[in-house]
Amino acid sequence: MTISATTQRVRINGNDLAVEVLGPPADRPDAPVLIAHHGAPGLGSRAEPRASFGRLADEYRVIVFDARGSGESEGSGVFSHEQWAADVDGLRRWAGVESIIMGGGSYGGFMAMEYAVRYPGRVRAMVLRDTSADSSNMGRARENALATDRVEIDMEKFDRIDTGTVRDDDDLRDCWREILPLYDHVYDPEAVERKVAATPYRYEAHNYAFSVNMPDYDISAQLPSITAPTLVTVGRTDWITPVESSEKIVSLIPNARLVVFERSGHSPQVEQAEEWTATVRSFLHEVL
Known part of the structure; x- marks a missing residue:
């Protein structure tokens, strides 16, 4: 089955975003729309959700994008959670769905x-x-970085990327290279270098996210208000958002379930790709 894909610049809330629409096949014009947000502001891009959620484009219209200040998107305005969420809703309106x-x-x-x-x-x-x-x-992530026996982490670089005080794009690249060995279940130095080379670096968005947004980030009290069925997936050896973090989310969202991937670190969508995709697909079939 052929899955169509289009990439375009879309004006959302006064900012040009790089947006990619995957699928659905021509015989599913009314397929549900899935919008996937990438991680790591200033480091992430639509490439990761395209590779993972894009596998569902045979059944869903999957929209991936570079968030304001990341990847190939414009970086005007502020990089707050309120603004990024408003941009998602702007994409929903652009897609023409309720x-x-x-x-x-x-x-x-x-x-x-x-x-x-x-x-x-x-x-x-x-x-x-x-x-x-x-x-x-x-805090747990810092403990894990100090305790790892994979590599010796330069904690000065760790602290700069952790607190959003990197100096420029080159410094962000160096700090990113420093912590990348911690992410996967099985450490592969060559894979680390490939990721370093493939990453688009936008230090302003990263610094704002981790120096302004993260110190006060706590959405726990609001999660019980979420009524949408929710699937939470996590790798067993995730060093930065460990299993306990996912367990807390599931305990707070009323209609949530947890699936732990035993042979994965921070990226079960990569390390156990087939199992992760099947889990997500089965969940969506059930709840929709």
């Missing part, structure tokens, strides 16, 4: 939950991956 499936991993999971809280009538279902309801995971 409600969407909302997806996101890591920081994209923060934004998926923010959107579901801020726009409660617009979410039919939600799929989260390796994320957290508050910033408490950052």
Whole structure:
């Protein structure tokens, strides 16, 4: 089955976003719309959700995009959670639908939950991956970085990327290279270098996210208001948003379920791709 894909510049809330629409096949013109938010502001891009959620484009109209300040999108305005959530709703309106499936991993999971809280009538279902309801995971992540026996982490670089105080795009690249060995279940130095080379660096959005947004980030009290069926997935050895973070989310969202992937770190959508995709597809079939 052939899945169509189009990429375009879309003006959303006064900012040009790089947007890609995947599928659905011509015989499914009324397929539900799934919008997936990438992680890591200033480091992430639509490439990751295209590779993971894009596998569902045989059944759904999957929209992936570079968030304001990331990837190939314009970086005007502020990089607040309120603004990024408003941009998601702008994409929903542009897509011409009343409600969407909302997806996101890591920081994209923060934004998926923010959107579901801020726009409660617009979410039919939600799929989260390796994320957290508050910033408490950052302390655990620092402990894990100090305790790792894979590599010796330069904690000065760790602290710059963790607190959003990197100096420029080159510094962001160096700090990113420093912590990348921690992410996967099985450490592969060559894979780390490939990721370093493939990453688009936008230090302004990263710094804002981690120096302004993250210190006060805590959406825990709002999660019980989410009524959309929610799937939470996480890798067993995730160092930065550990299983406990996902367990907390599931305990707070009334209609949520948790699936732990035993042979994955922060990216079960990559490390156990077939199992992760089948889990998400089965969940959506059930709840929709």
